[in-house]
Amino acid sequence: xxxxxxTRRSVLVGAGALGLLIGVGAWKLTQKGxxxxxxxxxxxxxxNDWIHVGxxxxxxxxxxxxxxxxxxxxxxxTLAAEELGCRLDQMRVETGPASAVFKNIAVxxxxxxxxxxxxxxxxxxxxxxxxDFVVEAATQQITxxxxxxxxxxxxxxxxxxxxxxxxxxxxxxxxxxxxxxCAVKDGAVLHAGSKRxxxxxxxxxxxxxxxxxxxxxxxxxxxxxxxxAPKTARVDIPEKVDGSARYGIDVRRPGMLFAAIANxxxxxGALDRVDEAKAAKMPGVVKVVSLDNAIAVVxxxxxxxxxxxxxxxx
Amino acid sequence: xxxxxxxxxxxxxxxEPDTPLLWVIRNTLNLTGTKFGCGIxxxxxxxxxxxxxxxxxxxxxxxDLEGKSITTIEGLSKDRSHPVQLAWIAEQxxxxxxxxxxxxxxxxxxxxAKPKPTDADIDDAMTNICRCGTYGRVRAAIHRAAEAAR
Numbered sequence: 001x002x003x004x005x006x007t008r009r010s011v012l013v014g015a016g017a018l019g020l021l022i023g024v025g026a027w028k029l030t031q032k033g034x035x036x037x038x039x040x041x042x043x044x045x046x047x048n049d050w051i052h053v054g055x056x057x058x059x060x061x062x063x064x065x066x067x068x069x070x071x072x073x074x075x076x077x078t079l080a081a082e083e084l085g086c087r088l089d090q091m092r093v094e095t096g097p098a099s100a101v102f103k104n105i106a107v108x109x110x111x112x113x114x115x116x117x118x119x120x121x122x123x124x125x126x127x128x129x130x131x132d133f134v135v136e137a138a139t140q141q142i143t144x145x146x147x148x149x150x151x152x153x154x155x156x157x158x159x160x161x162x163x164x165x166x167x168x169x170x171x172x173x174x175x176x177x178x179x180x181x182c183a184v185k186d187g188a189v190l191h192a193g194s195k196r197x198x199x200x201x202x203x204x205x206x207x208x209x210x211x212x213x214x215x216x217x218x219x220x221x222x223x224x225x226x227x228x229a230p231k232t233a234r235v236d237i238p239e240k241v242d243g244s245a246r247y248g249i250d251v252r253r254p255g256m257l258f259a260a261i262a263n264x265x266x267x268x269g270a271l272d273r274v275d276e277a278k279a280a281k282m283p284g285v286v287k288v289v290s291l292d293n294a295i296a297v298v299x300x301x302x303x304x305x306x307x308x309x310x311x312x313x314x
Numbered sequence: 315x316x317x318x319x320x321x322x323x324x325x326x327x328x329x330e331p332d333t334p335l336l337w338v339i340r341n342t343l344n345l346t347g348t349k350f351g352c353g354i355x356x357x358x359x360x361x362x363x364x365x366x367x368x369x370x371x372x373x374x375x376x377x378d379l380e381g382k383s384i385t386t387i388e389g390l391s392k393d394r395s396h397p398v399q400l401a402w403i404a405e406q407x408x409x410x411x412x413x414x415x416x417x418x419x420x421x422x423x424x425x426x427a428k429p430k431p432t433d434a435d436i437d438d439a440m441t442n443i444c445r446c447g448t449y450g451r452v453r454a455a456i457h458r459a460a461e462a463a464r
Contacts, residue, residue, distance in 0.1 A: 237403055237406060241394055243388050
């Protein structure tokens with residue numbers, strides 16, 4: 001008898017990984033979204049694919065993780081802010097678009113080699129490089145398996161450090177001083193010698209034009225002020241107390257319609273027949289859509305769709 | 315046509331009279347802070363204030379509210395400065411946050427009726443359901459808001 005041992009992580013990704021390994025080439029091409037690094041928009045500039053600095057000084061961190069109340073946004077923002085040199089209340093976090101840069105590497109490592117502690121890092125040497133190449137090809141943009149911090153612990157700090165170096169570089173260039181004489185604090189670059197400072201917001205566009213450093217130095221543990229700090233206020237909470245947090249049900253697109261669906265009440269059942277005459281004439285109804293095992297009414301508002309669905313003779 | 319005052323502004327709608335208040339708020343007015351949960355007045359995610367009364371908006375028809383004044387989460391304050399919102403942030407109440415608009419409005423109504431509620435008052439009044447299980451913090455935040463208002 002075969003004994004199967006799986007972790008929750010490997011279950012989450014295992015199914016997908018098996019399917020995805022087959023078509024690696026095509027999958028990588030289609031998933032790799034265009035990079036926004038170095039581009040400006042109406043509100044500021046992207047220093048890389050993760051970090052946007054607004055002219056108002058607000059740093060927006062894009063992550064591959066979803067916030068579901070588990071604190072993922074706060075954890076990732078803490079890691080990036082630690083290296084970036086700003087406070088958590090100067091950061092916003094949003095879920096990034098579908099893109100290879102937001103793939104969850106930790107969950108991929110765990111899925112391909114479960115129970116080896118690999119979520120923390122790949123094996124040393126060439127073997128590790130091959131392993132991570134396979135992981136990167138096979139893994140997905142996914143939130144789960146308690147992987148947010150193990151996936152982001154190095155990456156979010158590196159992303160923050162790269163952005164910091166670009167902000168410092170832009171300030172040093174403007175002042176005509178060496179970058180090594182500059183420091184960062186609370187969302188500003190400081191030059192102690194001349195007592196000058198520039199906010200991240202003022203530096204955003206110039207920083208986006210800086211060449212990203214090939215190497216960065218991360219703070220040693222003793223210098224951390226945000227990571228591990230007690231009573232860190234969650235970054236997602238303010239918008240959850242004024243109704244502005246946007247959930248799936250809140251998404252609105254131009255010309256968007258709403259549907260109400262009746263599923264077949266039994267597994268394996270199929271739609272027999274439906275009399276839609278009355279429903280089709282109800283206000284706001286656009287279309288009645290029959291599926292194999294369900295029927296939906298599409299209308300201009302949710303309530304009109306629901307009311308018409310109730311009027312169907314299924 | 316139905317006339318309502320929503321968050322201080324008089325509004326008129328041309329909707330079927332049996333339309334639940336929730337869908338007027340979410341679809342007609344596009345105020346999406348008020349959530350759809352169960353649709354049968356059980357969970358409280360859709361709670362708004364009708365006058366000072368906490369009301370499950372999914373189960374009340376607009377025709378029955380003619381001329382009434384409605385407050386949704388968006389109307390509580392312009393800048394998250396309502397004492398209940400401040401207490402909610404201070405106690406770090408929300409997790410996923412889906413039920414919290416309704417939870418907050420139910421708490422506002424409770425504090426209006428009973429400015430210094432006991433734990434038992436809170437348990438009686440707060441019938442909203444939270445799947446994350448934030449009840450302990452909800453209670454602490456209501457006490458905090460009551461304290462701040464004194």
